[in-house]
Amino acid sequence: MxxxxxxxxxxxxxxxxxxxxxxxxxxxxxxxxxxxxxxxxxxxxxxxxxxxxxxxxxxxxxxxxxxxxxxxxxxxxxxxxxxxxxxxxxxxxxxxxxxxxxxxxxxxxxxxxxxxxxxxxxxxxxxxxxxxxxxxxxxxxxxxxxxxxTLDLRGIALPELERLARAARETVSLAVMRDDATLTVAQVDGPNLAAVADWTGRTIPLHCVASGKIFLSALPERDVLRLHRQGLAAATDRTITGLEPLLEELARVRRRGYATCFGEWQAGSNAVAVPVRDARGRLTAAVSISGPASRILPARVAELARLAHETSAAISARLGAPTP
Amino acid sequence: MxxxxxxxxxxxxxxxxxxxxxxxxxxxxxxxxxxxxxxxxxxxxxxxxxxxxxxxxxxxxxxxxxxxxxxxxxxxxxxxxxxxxxxxxxxxxxxxxxxxxxxxxxxxxxxxxxxxxxxxxxxxxxxxxxxxxxxxxxxxxxxxxxxxxTLDLRGIALPELERLARAARETVSLAVMRDDATLTVAQVDGPNLAAVADWTGRTIPLHCVASGKIFLSALPERDVLRLHRQGLAAATDRTITGLEPLLEELARVRRRGYATCFGEWQAGSNAVAVPVRDARGRLTAAVSISGPASRILPARVAELARLAHETSAAISARLGAPTP
DNA sequence: TCCTGGCGTTGCGCCTGTCGCAACAGCTGG
DNA sequence: CCAGCTGTTGCGACAGGCGCAACGCCAGGA
Missing domain, CATH: 1.10.10.10 (Winged helix-like DNA-binding domain superfamily/Winged helix DNA-binding domain)
Known part of the structure; x- marks a missing residue:
């Protein structure tokens, strides 16, 4: 460019x-x-x-x-x-x-x-x-x-999100963390989708979605404890609400470098998310790929995470991050 | 402005x-x-x-x-x-x-x-x-x-080093790490000194000087091990050459936020050094204050470290680092 | 719904700011 | 010592930059 x-x-x-x-x-x-x-x-x-x-x-x-x-x-x-x-x-x-x-x-x-x-x-x-x-x-x-x-994260990310949506053929989103919740700032729907909810501008509890787990995994543990004490509502019967299971899940996120969500926010809907870092290496957003569980199978997660990481790196590059 | x-x-x-x-x-x-x-x-x-x-x-x-x-x-x-x-x-x-x-x-x-x-x-x-x-x-x-x-670290730092030399009334240096050694890029001598060696442009083994210990303390331990395996020459009978004593010393540096050198490079000469960070928070240089052991007494170290930290912060600010 | 105020843009003509030329001083390397 | 190159600066020509005025658009209030 x-x-x-x-x-x-x-x-x-x-x-x-x-x-x-x-x-x-x-x-x-x-x-x-x-x-x-x-x-x-x-x-x-x-x-x-x-x-x-x-x-x-x-x-x-x-x-x-x-x-x-x-x-x-x-x-x-x-x-x-x-x-x-x-x-x-x-x-x-x-x-x-x-x-x-x-x-x-x-x-x-x-x-x-x-x-x-x-x-x-x-x-x-x-x-x-x-x-x-x-x-x-x-x-x-x-x-x-x-x-x-002051840069416009959404404007910068949209071309990369569109590229990812074409490659993954699923719904792709960019979210930031705002007020202990995940806020979707951009969403690009895949090519073969009909009626897909638009989450842009809306907040979702951190523990319920893959991008939220990315943010949680970067928080000091005391903040995770604070959020747990405030109560973690279950959105489906698969939502992780217990402290121990949540901490274990966040440890997995840190180890893997990506987060997953299997029907924890909406039954039958799965997602993968990865972090996006700014020019100083700080976590600034998360990119996620989501779709029906019939397509976002566990066996496909690694491939989607790889695609999401590429998009994340491209966004970081546009944000001025040095090339690794 | x-x-x-x-x-x-x-x-x-x-x-x-x-x-x-x-x-x-x-x-x-x-x-x-x-x-x-x-x-x-x-x-x-x-x-x-x-x-x-x-x-x-x-x-x-x-x-x-x-x-x-x-x-x-x-x-x-x-x-x-x-x-x-x-x-x-x-x-x-x-x-x-x-x-x-x-x-x-x-x-x-x-x-x-x-x-x-x-x-x-x-x-x-x-x-x-x-x-x-x-x-x-x-x-x-x-x-x-x-x-x-491309910025001129030396040019940026010199005014701050001059200020520090006046305050500490000792020799003050700025060093970077180059090829597993410490390289002095600027030196300002104190007001009450006569013949003082000029180390500008010269390299000194990391383990022998305070600023070198700053760089060592930021290295992954495997790099410290590698340097130790390559042999750490003694410059005086006080030089730390053993692995265990060196790792302990580096742990002290990390804990205190400053490094010291008591006659380890030159008999009768002591020094204090602190890190200098760039706009992205990365270690980029070290500021040190050095002088004869008769003046740089252990009881004076904390005060000199404080002065050196102020200078380091001023240099970082000029390098574009955000104010804490 | 309509009107008003403020915004950013742009055509226009004036005039002065910008430019290239030439000359200069200084520096470096042969 | 000299040639070649650098960056700077005085000078005059002219066209580029500017302020003015008008425009279209938008948001907010009545």
Missing amino acids: TAEQSLGTDASRSRQIDGPAIASPAGRTLVVEPARAVPVHGLPSLPVAVVDPARTVALARSRREAEERELDGNSVRSVDRAAALLLALGECEADAGVTELARRLGLHKSTASRLLATLQRRGLVEQDEETGRYRLGLVVLRLAERAEQ | TAEQSLGTDASRSRQIDGPAIASPAGRTLVVEPARAVPVHGLPSLPVAVVDPARTVALARSRREAEERELDGNSVRSVDRAAALLLALGECEADAGVTELARRLGLHKSTASRLLATLQRRGLVEQDEETGRYRLGLVVLRLAERAEQ
Whole structure:
């Protein structure tokens, strides 16, 4: 995924896979070809080719000019150039010189120098006083801290959930923990389903569902004891309500890395869930796959858990987590 | 530094304004209250005060105009404005509207709209399609990942190390772990020292020094065993080379949160070290205070550890770690 | 249900901010 | 010592950026 691909949010609370594709990305961008491509996490690296440097710079300038012709009247060219410089620094293994960055983007070095100096005023980049080379500044770290707090988890996850729903051919959900309950923030129904309840926006007791068990398994034991003391209601005759059986179940979840639910919330409905971690490795959500017990058989659980883990990893990557 | 505040300009945000409220540019009294500022980590927060909104906007515009008059010929005004918008978003608790951001920075809302749209092209901000409000984009997370990899730990830490050296009146160092050894990346000597060896750029075996014990204590035990099997050379007759005594010492380090070295590297020289963690909470470096045994007495260790922890926390804060 | 106020967007024309050029100072390596 | 390269900066041309005004849309209140 490139930076300019937009991660639009979707008003629909529950997506059916048969629907139309997600809208295409917003406007095109300057193509940045670093001399030594080191993939920023989640981005494919570009090949390092030995070409005539003069020709490379001329190509970069032509490319920039073509893209700038496509800027509409409501874009600001110099800001777009400055942003391209930031992204170029994001693709550098370490620091980079003014002339080097200018060449990559097809800009004049005096233009690059002024744009970088302006970015440095606000701390977005820093210039090494000894070498004159630039790197990303600490303010970027601070902005990222805030970006993590405000990002749209649902919008980020939906494309991955749709992919999983197609692969698993079951209902797929994303849930977070809120007020001692599991809150479904996104649901994508499988292709061969008719009337499936939409749980988006609704809460379910933690102990009754697979994703709830993911959250419970990450809680300190004293919190699990507190919840048990408050009473664990049985939703079906298979709901785990006893303390010992619950703690054993949570130990299994930790050991396996996934949680299961066999008719514990709705009779005849089974599910598998896995954790989703954010950029700092913290549990932030759970992905689950659910469906009728006639299809979500115990023998199929490992395969579904594997698919769910892949989706979880893809969501984590989009949340900025480093690739393992 | 906040978005509205820049280098060399008036940092006062509670300045008393004489005279009546100033009418807004449109000649109407604005009613909307300013956005509540939530401090981004490490940045002072803007005061949340009940004031006349029109006056607030006029003040913001005056402040912006004053700052822009100070821009030299080698800064790019529109890029500086766009950067200020990014920083303003970094100070918002959640998302923010175009008009809201424009008011905070004293810009026209059409200007803010175009600048934000340009930042969105590059993924630095995202606009919620339903509400039209902006938030920081995922590209910021990716840039932060790279920023963390390229930041200048030494440059960041030096001011804090200097402060610690003055407070402790001893030699202070910052070390990282490299290739199973401790590597000193910065050293600041205390005020009352004469000829003190400079270890910057040099490696020391982990088991021989306090900062090395910090790194060892964070290693899996199997790695400690591996290093022991490779042989732990004695530098003095006090060097800990036995496996059991070393594991016990590392357990003490973990329990106390600091490490000590009493003549184990150099006879007559003692030291205290504490861990330094990065924005993700990972051990990234160690700060140590060292000096002659005649001054670094066991009774002084707790005080030096406390000073070192304060310095460590300050460095972590500058690395983008959230404030505890 | 209708109306009002506020939002974000965009066409337009003005003017000044941005840019590339050229020259400079400094640094590094042969 | 000198050539080559770097990053910076003065300068003038011109078109990019800006504020204004108007628009369509939406939400909330009467």
